[in-house]
Amino acid sequence: MTEISRRPHSERKDPHWVEWAVGIVSALLILTVMAWVGFEAITEEDQSPSFRTTIIGKNAIGSGVRVEFEIDNLSTRTAAAVVVRGEVRDGNTVVELAEATIDYVPAQSKSSGAIIFSTDPGEKAVWVRAVGYSDP
Amino acid sequence: MSKSMQRGRSKAQEPRTFLVGLGRGAAGALLFGIPMLMTMELWELGFYMERHRLFLLLLANVPLLIFLADRVGFERTTTLMQACRDANIAYGLGVLMSAGILILFGDIKIGMPFSEIVGKIALQAVPASIGALLGRSQLGGSSDDQGDERSDVSNNGDAAARGDDEDAVPDKLSTSYAQELMLMAVGALFLSLNVAPTEEIVLISFKMTPWHALATMIISIGIMHAFVYVVAFKGTHEMPAGTPWWHAFFRFTLPGYVVSMSISFFVLWTFGRLDAVASTQALMFVIVLSFPGSIGAAAARLIL
Structure with missing residues (x-):
């Protein structure tokens, strides 16, 4: 005698209607997800990552001034190890330069970080932009 | 063997049985918890994850533990009160084992911020406590009593009935539908917790195209079904003929x-992996994590 035959089966021959209802709802949910992903698969264009950076805050900390930024990836491709460079400019000369590396900026998503300048930019212009990335 | 004799014997052996149960629980916590205790990302999550999400995870673990204590547990439970008590003990064991191992690894040191220490231990205690309860079913599978029952094939119905009130892992699993789904949830949670904190989940989904994701979904569902119904594992669920x-x-599948x-969605949200991520990307993460999750869910139906 096998072990299987000693164990009662959990599946009944006359299942409750709730089981069918759950089954049908699950099937619908899964089909929806598949349709969504399938739609993405068909319509997706192979774009290269493109970024938009916005400064969302500036505040003085012990070792200087922290400039917080957000970086949007507008494309359908994820970028990894995105290097964001911040510059304090006085006219055309760069007064100070600092960098931050963001691990991932997923497709059509946002990541955030901060750059710390040792001197207060004050009225000078602050530029923050992505200067490089790698493909994940 | 009459029932009264067994009861008498088990009463006399109670302290010893309980200690053995505790030992198995601790061993289970160790066995199932070690992969996570040695994962760097989980240590880090312990101090940076949002406290309200950690709190929610800790709360969500309670009903799961009570359910597990009732179903498998490290000793026999007949009432809800006993199941609660065992779940409580398992959680406690999980905390103790996590704290012990993290101290052993030098991951927790004197002088660390209190919140960091508590966060690390609390996070690790979740898988460890599940492991403590699973330990009984995996490590104590053939205690003396059960050995008797196993050899006692001819006395089928009786063995099953005794299995129900003598040993922690009954031969007969009265699997109602809701319980079956709950079992799958436990299995999925357990395997998800193992891999969700790692960077690989995110990285894999970035490497995948939507076509890969579609294939992953179909294969996950296929594996789930095959695991339970096609490959004849122990406790395989057989459909009535016809x-x-x-x-x-x-x-079921x-x-x-x-x-x-x-x-998968809950775990990823808990670990903050879905924050500020576009919905399609988030869905890809969920599909990737559901791959191990669904294997865990299917395995839980077989193993537990």
């Missing part, structure tokens, strides 16, 4: 996959 295969597919996706 029932078409798609009955079980609709009633597809809901199981939805359960596994929901658990």
Whole structure:
């Protein structure tokens, strides 16, 4: 005698209607997800990552001034190890330069970080932009 | 062997049985918890994850533990009160084992911020406590009593009945539908917790195209179904003769996959992996994590 035959089966021959209802709802949910992903698969264009950076805050900390930024990836491709460079400019000369590396900026998503300048930019212009990335 | 004799014996052996149960629980916590205790990302999550999400995870673990204590547990439970007590002990064991191992690894040191220490231990205690309860079913599978029952094949019905009130892992699992789904949730949570904190989940989904994701979904569902119904493992669920295969597919496999996706979503959200991520990307993460999750869910139906 096998072990299987000693164990009662959990599946009944006359299942409750709730089981069918759950089954049908699950099937619908899964089909929806598949349709969504399938739609993405068909319509997706192979774009290269493109970024938009916005400064969302500036505040003085012990070792200087922290400039917080957000970086949007507008494309359908994820970028990894995105290097964001911040510059304090006085006219055309760069007064100070600092960098931050963001691990991932997923497709059509946002990541955030901060750059710390040792001197207060004050009225000078602050530029923050992505200067490089790698493909994940 | 009469029932009264067994009761008498078990009463006399109670302290020893309980200690053995505790030992198995601790061993289970160790066995199932070690992969996570040695994962760097989980240590880090311990101090940076949002406290309200950690709190929610800790709360969500309680009903799961009570359910597990009732179903498998490290000793026999007959009432809800006993199941609660065992779940409590398992959680405690989980905390103790996590704290012990993290101290051993030098991951917790004197002088660290209190919140960091508590966060690390609390996070690790979740898988460890599940492991403590699973330890009983995996390590104590053939205690003396059960050995008797196993050899006692001719006395079928009786063995099953005794299994119900003598040993922690009954031969007979009265699997009602809700319990079956709950079992799958536990299995999915357990395997998801193992891999969700790692960077690989995110990285894999970035490497995948939507076509890969579609294939992953189909394969996950296929594996789930095959695990339970095609490959004859211990405790395989057999359909009554003459029932078409798609009955079980609709009633168990597809809901199981939805359960596994929901658990994946919850775990990823808990670890803050879904923050500020576009919905399609988030869905890809969930699909990737559901792959191990669905295997865990299917395995739980077989193993537990």
